Amino acid sequence: MNIAILFGGSxxxxxxxxxxxxxxxxxxxxxxxxxxxxxANREFWLIDTDKINSKLFSSGxxxxxxxxxxxxxxxxxEGMFGSKKLDFDVVLNLIxxxxxxxGKIASLMEFFSIPYISPRLEASALSYxxxxxxxxxxxxxxxxVDYEHLSKNDERKTTMPYPVIVKPVRLGSSIGVSIVKDASxxxxxxxxxFEFDTDVIIEPFIDGVKEYxxxxxxxxxxxxxxxxxxxxxxxxxxxxxxxxFSRDSQVLSADIDETLKIKIxxxxxxxxxxxxxxxVIRCDFFVxxxxxxxxxxxxIPGSMANYLFDDFEGMIxxxxxxxxxxxxIKIDYQYIHSIQQAKGKA
Amino acid sequence: MNIAILFGGSxxxxxxxxxxxxxxxxxxxxxxxxxxxxxANREFWLIDTDKINSKLFSSGxxxxxxxxxxxxxxxxxEGMFGSKKLDFDVVLNLIxxxxxxxGKIASLMEFFSIPYISPRLEASALSYxxxxxxxxxxxxxxxxVDYEHLSKNDERKTTMPYPVIVKPVRLGSSIGVSIVKDASxxxxxxxxxFEFDTDVIIEPFIDGVKEYxxxxxxxxxxxxxxxxxxxxxxxxxxxxxxxxFSRDSQVLSADIDETLKIKIxxxxxxxxxxxxxxxVIRCDFFVxxxxxxxxxxxxIPGSMANYLFDDFEGMIxxxxxxxxxxxxIKIDYQYIHSIQQAKGKA
Numbered sequence: 268m269n270i271a272i273l274f275g276g277s278x279x280x281x282x283x284x285x286x287x288x289x290x291x292x293x294x295x296x297x298x299x300x301x302x303x304x305x306x307a308n309r310e311f312w313l314i315d316t317d318k319i320n321s322k323l324f325s326s327g328x329x330x331x332x333x334x335x336x337x338x339x340x341x342x343x344x345e346g347m348f349g350s351k352k353l354d355f356d357v358v359l360n361l362i363x364x365x366x367x368x369x370g371k372i373a374s375l376m377e378f379f380s381i382p383y384i385s386p387r388l389e390a391s392a393l394s395y396x397x398x399x400x401x402x403x404x405x406x407x408x409x410x411x412v413d414y415e416h417l418s419k420n421d422e423r424k425t426t427m428p429y430p431v432i433v434k435p436v437r438l439g440s441s442i443g444v445s446i447v448k449d450a451s452x453x454x455x456x457x458x459x460x461f462e463f464d465t466d467v468i469i470e471p472f473i474d475g476v477k478e479y480x481x482x483x484x485x486x487x488x489x490x491x492x493x494x495x496x497x498x499x500x501x502x503x504x505x506x507x508x509x510x511x512f513s514r515d516s517q518v519l520s521a522d523i524d525e526t527l528k529i530k531i532x533x534x535x536x537x538x539x540x541x542x543x544x545x546x547v548i549r550c551d552f553f554v555x556x557x558x559x560x561x562x563x564x565x566x567i568p569g570s571m572a573n574y575l576f577d578d579f580e581g582m583i584x585x586x587x588x589x590x591x592x593x594x595x596i597k598i599d600y601q602y603i604h605s606i607q608q609a610k611g612k613a
Numbered sequence: 614m615n616i617a618i619l620f621g622g623s624x625x626x627x628x629x630x631x632x633x634x635x636x637x638x639x640x641x642x643x644x645x646x647x648x649x650x651x652x653a654n655r656e657f658w659l660i661d662t663d664k665i666n667s668k669l670f671s672s673g674x675x676x677x678x679x680x681x682x683x684x685x686x687x688x689x690x691e692g693m694f695g696s697k698k699l700d701f702d703v704v705l706n707l708i709x710x711x712x713x714x715x716g717k718i719a720s721l722m723e724f725f726s727i728p729y730i731s732p733r734l735e736a737s738a739l740s741y742x743x744x745x746x747x748x749x750x751x752x753x754x755x756x757x758v759d760y761e762h763l764s765k766n767d768e769r770k771t772t773m774p775y776p777v778i779v780k781p782v783r784l785g786s787s788i789g790v791s792i793v794k795d796a797s798x799x800x801x802x803x804x805x806x807f808e809f810d811t812d813v814i815i816e817p818f819i820d821g822v823k824e825y826x827x828x829x830x831x832x833x834x835x836x837x838x839x840x841x842x843x844x845x846x847x848x849x850x851x852x853x854x855x856x857x858f859s860r861d862s863q864v865l866s867a868d869i870d871e872t873l874k875i876k877i878x879x880x881x882x883x884x885x886x887x888x889x890x891x892x893v894i895r896c897d898f899f900v901x902x903x904x905x906x907x908x909x910x911x912x913i914p915g916s917m918a919n920y921l922f923d924d925f926e927g928m929i930x931x932x933x934x935x936x937x938x939x940x941x942i943k944i945d946y947q948y949i950h951s952i953q954q955a956k957g958k959a
Contacts, residue, residue: 282948307944309724310685322953325946338682339656365942366724370734374720378655378712388716392738393745399735402748406762416752418887465887541764541811596711598653600671602628607668 268298268584271342271355273372273383275305275324278364279442279463283569285324286513287361290570292319293515295580301355303342304329305362311335311342313353339379357587360385360567364438368566369395382590384583386546386566393542394564397436397468407537410560412553414468419461423454430472433457435464446472473555478562479521481535482549482572486585492575494531496521497551514574530559538564544591547571547582614644614930617688617701619718619729621651621670624710625788625809629915631670632859633707636916638665639861641926647701649688650675651708657681657688659699685725703933706731706913710784714912715741728936730929732892732912739888740910743782743814753883756906758899760814765807769800776818779803781810792818819901824908825867827881828895828918832931838921840877842867843897860920876905884910890937893917893928 274288275281291300302314306329313333314323323329335342335353343350358381360372370391376383386394393399404411415425416436425431433456435443443463445456460467483491495518523531535550538561549568553560565572573579620634621627637646648660652675659679660669669675681688681699689696704727706718716737722729732740739745750757761771762782771777779802781789789809791802806813829837841864869877881896884907895914899906911918919925 277942277944279942281942281944282946285949307942308685309726321949325949325953336682336684339654370716370738371720371724374717374734375724378717378721380655388720389738389742389745392716392735396735398752399739399745399748402745402752406744406748596623596625596627596653598623598627600628603631603667603671607671 269301269355270295270298271301271303271358272361273303273305273358274361276362276366277307277309278362278366279438280364281307284361284363285321287570289319289321290513290515294573297580301353303335311337337375337379341381358383363567377593384546384586386543386548390542391566394566395437397434398466400564404561409534409537410558412470412560412562414470417467417469419465423457425469427469427471432470432472433460434468435460436466436468437464477554479531479552479554480549481531482547482568482575483535484547484586485540485544486589490582491532492572493520494523494528495575514570517574534559534561615647615701616641616644617647617649617704618707619649619704620707622708622712623653623655624708624712625784626710627653630707630709631667633916635665635667636859636861640919643926647699649681657683683721683725687727704729709913723939730892730932732889732894736888737912740912741783743780744812746910750907755880755883756904758816758906758908760816763813763815765811769803771815773815773817777815778818779806780814781806782812782814783810823900825877825898825900826895827877828893828914828921829881830893830932831886831890832935836928837878838918839866840869840874841921860916863920880905880907
């Protein structure tokens with residue numbers, strides 16, 4: 268199979284997308300990979316798979332590559348003798364953060380009829396925004412951590428007992444996130460978060476909370492990863508998460524009993540089906556008093572959470588054969604015809 | 614000002630978008646109009662403003678027009694001597710239903726840096742889906758009509774007293790909507806709705822409910838339309854709404870007292886600001902016992918609800934000067950540089 272890896276994007280996570288993309292060479296070994304880079308200016312470039320490395324991008328050397336145009340049915344190179352369609356079977360959307368996770372790439376692929384692995388438009392819009400993720404989870408009967416929502420111009424206060432955690436609603440990879448130990452620190456944490464976003468959520472910071480990650484997808488059946496208990500520090504800052512995005516070796520399952528495992532898997536399935544069909548996502552859960560609560564949805568997880576699966580490459584191939592199809596809408600101009608007839612014009 | 618009217622789309626409302634677009638010639642008289650048609654196959658065509666009429670599309674004759682390619686910064690015609698950018702100041706998104714209202718067009722304009730009047734991506738995703746509109750309204754403190762949500766595979770039952778109204782969650786213009794008078798009719802109504810969508814909402818059908826429409830936008834100040842009491846029948850079916858989309862003459866304000874008017878305007882402002890900045894929307898409200906409840910958001914109202922405004926053309930021009938800007942994200946490759954340094958490669 269020929270998989271086009273779409274990466275980069277106009278995103279704070281542009282660089283970690285490059286790291287995720289390069290990692291795919293180590294985990295998709297049997298497939299042919301076609302690398303399509305979206306630069307900071309949102310232009311498309313065809314990157315030589317043999318030569319891909321991070322310096323190609325940081326040095327600007329990628330601009331010597333062929334540029335690509337997005338048109339009906341695919342990406343095209345333009346040459347002397349017209350345009351030529353780039354050959355691949357499916358796009359794997361690996362753009363973290365803005366563009367990739369907010370629904371823009373999904374919209375582009377959908378509009379131009381390109382088969383793609385990624386959350387679709389609605390799934391993206393709801394999971395990119397942590398406030399909307401709360402609405403979604405609650406409507407599906409999945410518990411979440413309590414929260415308060417503040418907009419930029421709202422009064423800066425919280426009724427939550429400290430410590431709390433302040434998060435911009437729309438960013439991933441812990442960007443702009445702060446733990447606030449008492450009221451004196453709140454203002455600064457909000458300044459930081461509002462640098463990145465117009466809206467923030469404030470949640471209780473639960474010291475020593477048990478955290479478990481579950482990734483997976485639905486092909487023609489459920490393909491769920493092991494449940495991972497992520498390495499815990501106070502919380503992962505950007506640089507640590509960044510390194511984390513290049514992971515390619517498998518980890519061990521969390522040491523949890525079957526009951527808890529099933530609870531986590533059930534919560535994952537409720538979130539995933541049907542909204543996230545066509546994508547591989549990772550859900551991060553908190554467990555407090557045996558109660559499973561959704562913390563975050565990672566719609567494009569770092570290096571696609573490959574290290575949590577036994578047969579990641581096989582799953583990607585199966586998923587590409589079971590992508591959701593948008594409804595065909597037949598346009599027959601029956602209303603315009605009937606109006607023209609009524610007017611005596613037809 | 615040169616306004617590019619983007620219309621058509623792969624949507625059940627493709628034909629009414631054509632009607633809306635043609636109506637703009639009568640209401641945007643001082644502006645230069647550039648017509649960009651999105652055909653059923655999602656290809657772009659430049660339509661001659663002097664020759665536009667509905668038959669051009671129903672006959673397929675539009676295919677003799679110049680085709681357009683969407684690239685960074687605009688729409689381009691391709692010719693012998695390279696590509697030429699189409700000249701206009703702003704796009705007015707007039708695609709009703711799928712593509713236009715679901716966030717795809719917003720994504721395309723945003724991605725390719727084209728200034729546009731339309732709800733942005735998040736606003737589109739939330740208002741295109743009537744279930745998500747409920748979440749949104751409730752989170753903003755705006756009341757809505759009660760509802761139940763059914764997915765295609767759920768058990769077909771409701772606890773609501775009859776009569777009820779069954780609506781597909783994602784369509785406009787009353788497509789797939791039924792009024793259900795008793796339990797014996799429910800199954801058929803659900804069959805109809807599930808023809809169009811995977812999800813429906815069921816609401817009480819409130820006989821004789823007072824309905825009021827409020828349109829508007831925020832330029833550098835609030836520009837709200839008159840409050841309209843729409844012509845009521847049992848409910849508007851598709852053909853009646855269709856004819857309604859070609860309206861271009863002003864209507865009279867509803868005969869309501871100042872208190873109710875202010876309640877309606879306040880509810881509109883809560884919904885609009887800040888999510889819908891950059892767009893002209895119409896909100897349809899029900900009033901029961903002086904309580905204002907959001908019925909629907911029309912993110913791209915028929916003929917842009919021009920008939921509700923005193924100075925529609927002036928407002929569009931002012932709005933085009935006050936469009937929201939996406940945050941610039943500077944990509945400086947500092948993480949990649951620092952990793953390269955750590956590895957001794959730089």
